[in-house]
Amino acid sequence: MSSKVRVRFAPSPTxxxxxxGVRTALYNYLFAKKHGGDFVLRIEDTDQNRFVEGAEDYIIESLNWCGIPYDEGPGKEKGFGPYRQSERKDKYREYAEKLIESGNAYYAFDTADELDEHRKDHEEKGKTFIYNWHNRQKLKNSLSLSQExxxxxxxxxxxxxxxxxxxxDETLQLKDVIRGDMEIDTNILDDKVLFKSDGMPTYHLANIVDDHLMEITHVIRGEEWLPSLALHYMLYRAFGWDAPEFAHLPLILKPQGKGKLSKxxxxxxxxxxxxxxWKDPKSGDISTGYREEGYFPEAVVNMLxxxxxxxxxxxxxxxxxxxxxxxxxxRVHKGGAKFDPEKTKWFQQHYMQQSDNAYxxxxxxxxxHKKExxxxxxxxxxVVALIKERTVFVEDFWEQGYFFFVAPTSFDPKDSKKAWKEDTNELLNELHEFLKTVNNFEAESLQETVKGWIKSKEIGFGKVMMPLRVALVGALQGPDLYKIxxxxxxxxTLSRIKKATETLS
Known part of the structure; x- marks a missing residue:
């Protein structure tokens, strides 16, 4: 086995x-990069019935968008290919036959109907049918039949x-980096199918053969594969190969905490x-994605x-x-991780503040441009520098700063009522005349000038500042008024004050 760390992400294009799946890819990527190793993408497409057009491209684009591209895989050949299982078909039969030769596997000729009969018969007796050591001699296979x-x-x-x-009658000692040591009694295991009647391998055989041939040193995958660990461990042993280290990641749970997070x-x-x-090629249904919702890849990766x-x-x-x-x-937990959509937004807001203003x-x-x-x-x-602390997504910029680009065409009724008193029009008309005489309209200078004017009138600041904000913005919102x-x-500024006094008189 390779002394260099080699990990793989092996999704099905369904x-x-x-x-x-993105989190599994991320953890594999992080582990590989930490140890100066390779991150391999392998497409597990042996189940041609479930193959979906465009899914492989989608997987690759997703990894690239997240900033975790694979080092080796389809289109990045490094001598361990091909990287699609459907293109490796000829390899698997040879290995299945090797297991038969060594006595670790056997031909089974039972038809689907015959197996169904056994299942029904067991159910009627309140038992569960398992094809293994306790009944295989009674079934139709190369262990019970003569060579002829x-x-x-x-x-x-x-x-x-x-x-x-x-x-x-064996107790297997299994190791998992995240879950520690486990023991499995082999008497409860069934004799899993490794090679199907259609000439295609099952996941179990293809997976082990490919991991071995691609010199994978660490298998980091979701906990749904934990029940298969005993079989995979025994397959390595049957072939006489060194097994990689295994690590099974916890489930991502619904926000409420019960059950696996779903679409x-x-x-x-x-x-x-x-x-x-994602646009479903069959139904045409569209499912939204983090990219299209305006999230930064950094926020998604940090959250995952x-x-x-x-x-x-x-x-x-x-x-x-x-x-x-x-x-x-x-440091990966054993227990499931509860998904929190608000926490994702919190990460997004942080990266919004960190983002380059020019970008x-x-x-x-x-x-x-869409608004012409x-x-x-x-x-x-x-403008962005001034308002971005109030935003989570780029699409929030308009709501938080439209008034920097267009004059308000209407005034928020609730805010207007709060800001407009009997003498407001008179005051703003006076302010309008005063501002005509002001030459320096930079925020700091303007603040000093207007403050001085308000003091000279011996009135409260709110009497002027609130209606002035409504006049410039259309509502009681927005950043520093002098900056606006x-x-x-x-x-x-003068035009907006005039418009407000005429509209709200």
């Missing part, structure tokens, strides 16, 4: 990648499967469960990292490089 009978069936091309021969939870509660938007792992410190915000340095499988201005400019508003790039960036006046300029 639809969009769930964020649980077996050969006759093979020559006649009778349909068969190849089953693994689970050992009897339906996202639809019901209004949050994405996929990294990117904490779903089942903690660094053992108070630090909550990690750049990808820091995660690579800090991540340890030993955000480019994104916001696209929104302004043209503005100078530097002006947009300055500076940004929109003297002429526009």
């Amino acid at each position: 639809g969009p990648l769930h964020i649980g 009978e077996v050969q006759e069936k093979l020559d006649a091309e009778e349909a068969y499967v190849i089953r693994f021969k689970s050992p009897q 339906r939870d996202g639809e019901k509660m209004g949050f994405p469960v996929f990294p990117l938007e 990292a904490f779903l089942g792992w903690n660094p053992g410190t108070e630090q909550e915000f990690f750049k990808l490089e820091e995660l690579c340095q800090t991540f340890e499988l030993e 955000l201005a480019d994104e916001f400019e696209k929104e302004l 508003i043209k503005a100078d790039k530097k002006y947009i960036a300055d 006046a500076e940004f929109v300029g003297k002429d526009e």
Whole structure:
């Protein structure tokens, strides 16, 4: 086995990648990078009935968007390919036959109907039918039939499967990096099918053969594979190969905590469960993604990292490089991790504050373009700097700062009522005349000037500042008022005051 760390992410192209899958990919990526190893993508497409057009491209695009691209895989050949199981078909039969030769597997000729009969018979007696050591001699397979009978069936091309021969009366000692040591009694295990009658391997055989041939050193996967660990361990042993280290990740749970997070939870509660938007090629249904909802990949990655792992410190915000340095499988929890949509928004808000204003201005400019508003790039960036602490997504910029680009066409009734008193019009008309004489409209200077004027009138600041905000913004919201006046300029400020006094008199 390779001394270099090699991990793999092996999704099936049966639809969009769930964020649980993205987290598995992320943990594999972090582990590989921490140890200077390789992160391999393998597409497990042996089940051609469930294959969905476009799913493989979606998986690759998702990994790239998250900033966790694979080092080796489809299109990045490094000598261990091909990386799609459907293109490796010819390899698997050879290994299944090897297990038959060594006595670790056998041909089973039982038909689906015959097995159904056994199941029904057991159910009627209140038992569960398991194909294993206690009944395999009574069933139709190469262990119970003579060599001649077996050969006759093979020559006649009778349909068969190849089953693994689970050992009897043995206690397996299994190790898992996250869950520790486990013991399994082999008497409770069934003889799993390794090779199907259609000439395709099952997941179990293909998975072990590929991991061995690709020199995978650590298998980091979801806990739904934990029941298969005993079989996989025995398969390595049967082939005489060194097994990789195994680590089974906890489930991502619904926000309420009970059960696995599903697409339906996202639809019901209004949050994405996929990294990117997915359009179902059959139904045409569209499922939203984190990218299309306006999330930054850094926020999604940071959120996913904490779903089942903690660094053992108070630090909550990690750049990808820091995660690579800090991540340890030993610090992954055994118990399921509850998904919290609000926490995801909290990470998003943090990365919004950290984002470069020029980049955000480019994104916001696209929104302004849709509204047919043209503005100078530097002006947009300055506006963004002023309002971004109040925003979570780029689409919030308009709501938080529309008044920097267009004059209010109406005034919030509740706010107007609160700000407008009997003498407000008179006061604002006076302010309008006073501001005509002011030449310096920079925020700091303007603040001093207006403060002086209000003091000279011997009135409370609220009597002027509240209606002035309504006049400039249309409501009692927005950042520093003097900054707004500076940004929109003297002429526009005077025009808005005039409009407000005429409308709200």
